[in-house]
Amino acid sequence: MTNLLDLLPMNDVDLPHTATIQERAEAFDKANPHVYQEFRRLAFMLYNRGHRRFGAKLIIEQMRWTWMMQTDDASGFRLNNTHVAYFARKLMANEPELANVFETRERGRHDHLDNPLR
Numbered sequence: 001m002t003n004l005l006d007l008l009p010m011n012d013v014d015l016p017h018t019a020t021i022q023e024r025a026e027a028f029d030k031a032n033p034h035v036y037q038e039f040r041r042l043a044f045m046l047y048n049r050g051h052r053r054f055g056a057k058l059i060i061e062q063m064r065w066t067w068m069m070q071t072d073d074a075s076g077f078r079l080n081n082t083h084v085a086y087f088a089r090k091l092m093a094n095e096p097e098l099a100n101v102f103e104t105r106e107r108g109r110h111d112h113l114d115n116p117l118r
Contacts, residue, residue, distance in 0.1 A: 046059075047097065052101060060087075
């Protein structure tokens with residue numbers, strides 16, 4: 001199992017309150033690429049054990065749980081729930097074998113159809 005202490009530092013992103021969820025997720029991902037790499041690693045672990053459908057939230061919660069088991073200070077490890085769909089879509093877009101592991105909903109009216117991550 002990975003040492004989630006390696007996921008630190010978690011870099012905060014300062015965006016205007018008018019930023020969309022998508023813009024916030026993209027900025028967080030750019031500032032914290034190690035979070036996506038851990039998300040990807042855990043997804044492949046499940047897939048390689050034969051699981052073909054599972055929840056992205058499960059992976060995020062596993063990351064949180066593991067972090068909390070390794071430290072008594074959870075203040076430095078924050079994963080916003082609104083970023084979960086972004087990570088799921090990014091993973092499915094980047095990894096063809098994982099293209100259907102997550103069930104996704106239609107995106108809202110502010111999403112852009114020209115970008116599969118939006």
